[in-house]
Amino acid sequence: AQRVTQPEKLLSVFKGAPVELKCNYSYSGSPELFWYVQYSRQRLQLLLRHISRESIKGFTADLNKGETSFHLKKPFAQEEDSAMYYCALSSTGTASKLTFGTGTRLQVTL
Amino acid sequence: DTGVSQDPRHKITKRGQNVTFRCDPISEHNRLYWYRQTLGQGPEFLTYFQNEAQLEKSRLLSDRFSAERPKGSFSTLEIQRTEQGDSAMYLCASSPGTGGLIEQYFGPGTRLTVT
Numbered sequence: 705a706q707r708v709t710q711p712e713k714l715l716s717v718f719k720g721a722p723v724e725l726k727c728n729y730s731y732s733g734s735p736e737l738f739w740y741v742q743y744s745r746q747r748l749q750l751l752l753r754h755i756s757r758e759s760i761k762g763f764t765a766d767l768n769k770g771e772t773s774f775h776l777k778k779p780f781a782q783e784e785d786s787a788m789y790y791c792a793l794s795s796t797g798t799a800s801k802l803t804f805g806t807g808t809r810l811q812v813t814l
Numbered sequence: 815d816t817g818v819s820q821d822p823r824h825k826i827t828k829r830g831q832n833v834t835f836r837c838d839p840i841s842e843h844n845r846l847y848w849y850r851q852t853l854g855q856g857p858e859f860l861t862y863f864q865n866e867a868q869l870e871k872s873r874l875l876s877d878r879f880s881a882e883r884p885k886g887s888f889s890t891l892e893i894q895r896t897e898q899g900d901s902a903m904y905l906c907a908s909s910p911g912t913g914g915l916i917e918q919y920f921g922p923g924t925r926l927t928v929t
Contacts, residue, residue, distance in 0.1 A: 708856075713854075747817075747818075747920050747921060747922050747923070748857070748905070748920040749919075749920065750917050750918070753917075790856050790857075792856075800845070800909060800916055800918065801847065801859045801862055801870065802847075802849075802857070802859065802918065803859065804856030804857050804858070805856050806854065806855055806856050807855075807856050
């Protein structure tokens, strides 16, 4: 069975501080990992996916298969980063259905 | 707005009543997904369509739940004999459906409250 764990319900940081949102997964095969974000009063949207190795809005995430982790990082937090962040896993061959973690609320304060 | 739309946005119903939700995916998206999200949890997969064919259903989808996508465009999710435990946000998502790992675009959700 596949599982995604986000250990922190809330992460509060000051503006300009580094951010790391933790995500660990369990899956026996070769997963694809994603970060989704939900800003206040907006719908869930894709932030980034590991396969693209891209940086979106200053965020990056590296898949570490040895530690089964996909932590989301940003060197300098901005107020507009305040949102709910979900880590999600998709197993190949299952038409991309997603298994989500419970989410971490990021709160960036001045 | 050319994104995924869902109707209604909110539904309050009494226990035992039937409810139906509608999802309109992005035009020409072959795949359509339903998820359910309860308070403090992430979305949980319910079912998925490739065009009009329902190809996978989660064990979460009890026999009181039924989903259809009759013409491969919009989809409906019906819950019969609602229970308080059905109270949740029901999310619909669509994707182009070619290849394996395609971005899913989510709708705003329908919030169901069963009293």
